[in-house]
Amino acid sequence: xxxxxxxxxxxxxxxxxxxxxxxxxxxxxxxxxxxxxxxxxxxxxxxxxxxxxxxxxxxxxxxxxxxxxxxxxxxxxxxxxxxxxxxxxxxxxxxxxxxxxxxxxxxxxxxx
Amino acid sequence: xxxxxxxxxxxxxxxxxxxxxxxxxxxxxxxxxxxxxxxxxxxxxxxxxxxxxxxxxxxxxxxxxxxxxxxxxxxxxxxxxxxxxxxxxxxxxxxxxxxxxxxxxxxxxxx
Numbered sequence: 001x002x003x004x005x006x007x008x009x010x011x012x013x014x015x016x017x018x019x020x021x022x023x024x025x026x027x028x029x030x031x032x033x034x035x036x037x038x039x040x041x042x043x044x045x046x047x048x049x050x051x052x053x054x055x056x057x058x059x060x061x062x063x064x065x066x067x068x069x070x071x072x073x074x075x076x077x078x079x080x081x082x083x084x085x086x087x088x089x090x091x092x093x094x095x096x097x098x099x100x101x102x103x104x105x106x107x108x109x110x111x112x
Numbered sequence: 113x114x115x116x117x118x119x120x121x122x123x124x125x126x127x128x129x130x131x132x133x134x135x136x137x138x139x140x141x142x143x144x145x146x147x148x149x150x151x152x153x154x155x156x157x158x159x160x161x162x163x164x165x166x167x168x169x170x171x172x173x174x175x176x177x178x179x180x181x182x183x184x185x186x187x188x189x190x191x192x193x194x195x196x197x198x199x200x201x202x203x204x205x206x207x208x209x210x211x212x213x214x215x216x217x218x219x220x221x222x223x
Contacts, residue, residue, distance in 0.1 A: 043213040099208035103155030
């Protein structure tokens with residue numbers, strides 16, 4: 001089974017802090033994605049990556065950056081956390097030749 | 113602009129009934145239309161998906177109906193069970209790249 005793990009299930013941070021969300025997949029997938037999920041808005045794509053050291057902006061990249069130094073790991077960085085970044089963050093991975101995305105369990109981030 | 117519009121926002125169905133969730137899309141270039149199921153505390157998981165070259169796909173009690181000319185697709189859950197209670201998301205993608213998700217439907221199946 002494909003496994004996508006996220007470093008924390010729950011995280012509480014203060015406004016202005018730098019926040020790192022880590023995602024690891026164990027199936028050698030080329031593609032990885034970061035989404036945020038908010039009630040009434042569904043899932044919105046923040047960033048995605050097709051290969052190591054490559055990244056593409058999604059629909060809502062403002063206030064976020066990403067890092068992919070190794071194929072299995074994709075990190076989401078909030079440079080200076082703000083209260084409007086309080087949300088559920090979901091990581092997903094995907095092989096290069098399949099359309100199916102595999103999601104991690106999510107990190108619920110609260111910024112106070 | 114919402115690329116994929118989903119309705120209803122919530123749905124309550126009796127056990128054994130049919131649950132129907134609808135989605136509409138804008139971009140005719142989309143070529144992959146998945147439905148994801150999400151239980152509380154879990155990430156979404158692929159339930160069923162369809163390509164635009166077929167009008168219907170069935171997997172067990174779950175069926176996708178696809179209307180290319182109307183740019184609409186729907187999920188039908190036959191013989192709905194309490195264990196089907198979850199949030200369902202439709203999505204659309206071009207070549208499996210950037211995915212656009214609907215806003216989700218919270219389904220409750222009453223015993």
